[in-house]
Amino acid sequence: MDIEAAKYLAAGLAIGLGALGPGIGEGIAASKALESIGRNPEASGKVAPLMFVAMAITESTAIYALVVALIILFG
Amino acid sequence: MDLNISLAPDILFSLAGFPVTNTLLWSVVLSVFLMLFFVLIARSAKLIPGRWQNFIELLVDGSYSFVESITGPGEKAKRVFPLVFTMFIFTLVANLAVYIPGQAAITVYNGEGFVPVFRAVMSDYGLVLIMTLISVLVMQIVAIITAGPWKYLGRFINLKNPLAFFLGLMELVGELAKIISLSFRLFGNIFAGEVLGSVILFLAPFFMPLPFQFLGLLSAVVQAFVFSVLTLVFISMASEMPAEEEAKV
Incomplete structure (x- = not known):
């Protein structure tokens, strides 16, 4: 394998594997936030900014x- | 693919040996614009607000009550507000300026090739790093003032037992990691937005970039918000350190 091919492979692997965990985590954060908004719609103004911070x-x-x-x- | 993507900003011209890059030029232009705008609004403030004054009052008042909701009302919110709000408004305007249509077409010859005059300001790691260093330094100064210098050092160097020593070291690493995580979050998001935009434009030039532009618009606002809110939360955590220690004992 020449160095150029190894570079492309490494970049693909890095972002592909690195995106797995945060993808699952953000899904959990969003689902919990939506759940709590569904249970208490008035709280959406307080939940949404905190959700964005947690997601970030x-x-x-x-x-x-x-x-x-x-x-x-x-x- | 012949995409023109570079991590370092392009040099437009050099001013007496000092290289002026496109991000530096734009950060200066945007700062001057913001300063003039706010000074003009403040100078022409009236009892019955006009359209612009109304908008600014809404923005500043809303942000101030948000800051108060995190630090608690009083002197603390009043002291931390200018720093955090300046960071927020500068980051927001710098991120949104990318969406002024047509600016990507303006290029200038710098002696070696044609480089774009405009580039997303926050995709220059140097600027983001300086902003992060300012906020981390403020955090440490606040922590030293509230806890006192010896107690502050005692958080990091604790020779009571091996476990406490190790935890102190971890605390030190955590403080250093704040610099990396805060700066890479903002830089990575904005730079990735730029790269994503140009790749999608290359693959499918019509209609396809539109949803990605909306995504970029969302992340531009959210990242400006997150950067300033994290600074705010860290500073207010640093200012509450001693009470927390007492609660533990």
């Missing part, structure tokens, strides 16, 4: 994987 924190590992992949590809 969950997302950070995916973002690290993405940054690694981009650095491998373009850096």
Whole structure:
């Protein structure tokens, strides 16, 4: 395998595996938030911004994987 | 694929040996615009607000009550509000400026090739890192002021037993990781948005980019919000450290 092919493979693997966990985690966060809004619709104004913050924190590992992949590809 | 993507911003021209990049140029332009805008609004403030004054009052008042809901009302909210709100409004305007139509077509010759004059300001890691360093430094200063310098050091270096020493080291790593996680979150999201936009434009130039643009618009607003809210939460956590310790004992 030459170095170029290895680079593409590594970038694909990095973001593909890195996106697995945060995908599941964000799904859980969204489902719980929607559940609580469904139970108490008046609370949506308070739940939604907190959900976005929690989601952004969950997302950070995916973002690290993405940054690694981009650095491998373009850096 | 012949995509023109680079991690480092392009150099437009050099000013007395100092390289001026497109992100630097735009961050200065946007800062000057924001400063002039807010100063003009503040100067022409009237008892019965006009359209713009109404908008700004709504924005500032809403943000202030949000800050109060996290730090608690009083002096603390008043002190932390200017920093956090400035970060929010600057990040928001810098992220939304990407959606001014037509700016991607403007290029300039820098001696080696044609480079775009505009680039998403937050896709320059240097700027994001400086913003993060400012917020992390403020957190540490607040923690030192509230806990006192010896208690602050005691959080990191604890020689009572091996476990406490290890936990102190982990605390130190956690503080350093804040720099990486805060800055990479903002930088990664915005840079990834740029890359995604250009890749989709390359693959399917008509209609397909539209949903991705909406996604980018959402993440532009959410990331500006998240960056400032995390700064706010960390600062207010740092200012409540001693009470937490007492509660544990």
